[in-house]
Amino acid sequence: MAKAKLAKSPWMLHYDGSSCNGCDIEVLACTTPKYDIERFGIINTGDPFQADILLITGGVNHQSESVIRQIYSQMPEPKVVVAVGICACTGGVFKDCYNIKGGIDTVIPVDVYVPGCAARPQAIIDGVVKALAVLQQKREAWAGRRRGEA
Template identity: 60%
Template sequence: MFNAVSKSPWVVHFNCNSCNGCDIEFLACLTPHYDVERFGILHIGNPKHADVLVVTGSVNNRNARVLQNVYNQIPDPKVVVALGVCTSSGGVFAGCYNILGGVDIVIPVDVFVPGCPPRPEAMIDGIVKAVGILERKRKGEIFPTAPKPLCKFKPSEEQSAETTAIKEEKTV
């Protein structure tokens, strides 16, 4: 009874810059086939009621602040689950002129779920893992943020230079 946090994690879902692949897979978790509500997981639209922030997509200049705001509005204890490869490195968008990188450069991430997109099973697994962290956070055990999966794609020197140039152009 007293580990109620882990019995009713309410999830708010934030789409940063995703191609919607992860989002559709995440919504599939709610369907009768996967039915996350049997774990007490509710998909709610408001960070103020949430315990778990599920992020999809990479962070760009525009949405970094929004992500930060949504994160701030979640009451403690809270955990962040990052779905898909974009959230860790930028994925296919990495190196794009407007992309800052993974979610972890803006907010601390507790669980990364790899895949492009991850399977719903993997997502549920990730959330259940996050819920364990949530419970430990409630007890006051500070939990280290998740180790970031290795990023295989690295923009070449030229690409980086190009991106910087575009950015500068825009600011001028």
């Protein structure tokens, strides 16, 4: 497991695109004392303007597409997106439905994929820890660009 040195606690925003809520229940389980995602310094927020990590469950449908784009655009750089569950990764069992566009990566870039139906809390936490390493890399690259480094 990669260890990330972050200057501040990363804030995570969870959004349900169009799921059956199985993955949402598992995301909620990650916040309980049994799994305790906060031990990694993660702070859960409902404000995209404060979020570093966007954790999305469910696939993209025509109604959620604009909302996902808006939330992503409101997040400050650098930011990381984690697709949780097979529906968020590919559209899942609903991918052939008339109203499903597919996985989250059909709308915004995804940095970490966490497959499963429903994704287990251990897998979700592993994905978020991987996202922390990606966030640190993006922060270093962002800082370098701000300093004028190539």
